[in-house]
Amino acid sequence: MPIHFADHPAPDLAAEPPALSVERVTHAFGPRKALDDVSLAVPRGNFTALLGPNGAGKTTLFSLVTRLYHNRSGAIRVLGHDVRRQPAAALSRLGVVFQARTLDLDLSVMQNLLYHAALHGIGRSAAKQRAAEVLESVGLSDRARDKVRQLSGGQMRRVEIARALMHRPDLLLLDEPTVGLDIASRAGIVAEVRRLVASEGIGVLWATHIIEEIAPTDRVVVLHKGRIQAQGAHAEVLATAGAPDLPAAFLALTHDTAPQSEAHP
């Protein structure tokens, strides 16, 4: 906790730990480095886009933050809690929407949410109340009793976001959450997550390779072949790349990607 002196009564938000900090993390699969000396931060109450082409290392980074993989180098902290030394404290502050869907299709929407709440030790009546709140915030109050199987792909994604919010996390990780959705569903889900950032003050790390999902107000981290190419406010990333807009910046910062094994003749 920061100490506030009488002549500095206002809380110094800059001194508070960020929602996520990653410092000098490297991760290899055999000889191949999926992440190479990666450092980044997601401030609280901020939407940070992790922009990278296929194979950049986005999912590997998420797997390290969530402790699916063990980080052997550097440090990863959630709200200042080191995921290696204080895993329970770190993971309890974290909500995750993985790239692959992880809902139980044969349970109702409400049952999926209550199961997640039970894993976090939330009592039954508090969980029901919270489930009603989060379903309202993602516009699915009327589907609570439906089996997940009966929902559209976009609605399932909303349920996954609602589930990730059940335990009131301070940091929300989303790994390409709009893959496979139509343009309207994509835009709706990004807008909802931005609203949550504004209303609940959570920090969001949104992994994507879809540039249209990124707004000028976002922080942007460009990851390519396991290395951070640029990060900062939208304008700072354009300046780093010397580009007039984000699509041009993305191309400039990742331009040697295209001709690899997937190259067309």
Ligand SMILES: Nc1ncnc2c1ncn2[C@@H]1O[C@H](COP(=O)(O)OP(=O)(O)OP(=O)(O)O)[C@@H](O)[C@H]1O
């Ligand atoms: N379990 C694994 N074993 C070996 N190599 C892996 C494994 N997981 C990832 N990789 C490699 O690590 C690199 C980064 O992969 P990762 O899945 O983190 O990228 P990504 O940015 O999430 O890509 P995408 O956008 O395609 O999901 C790639 O070269 C990938 O082949």
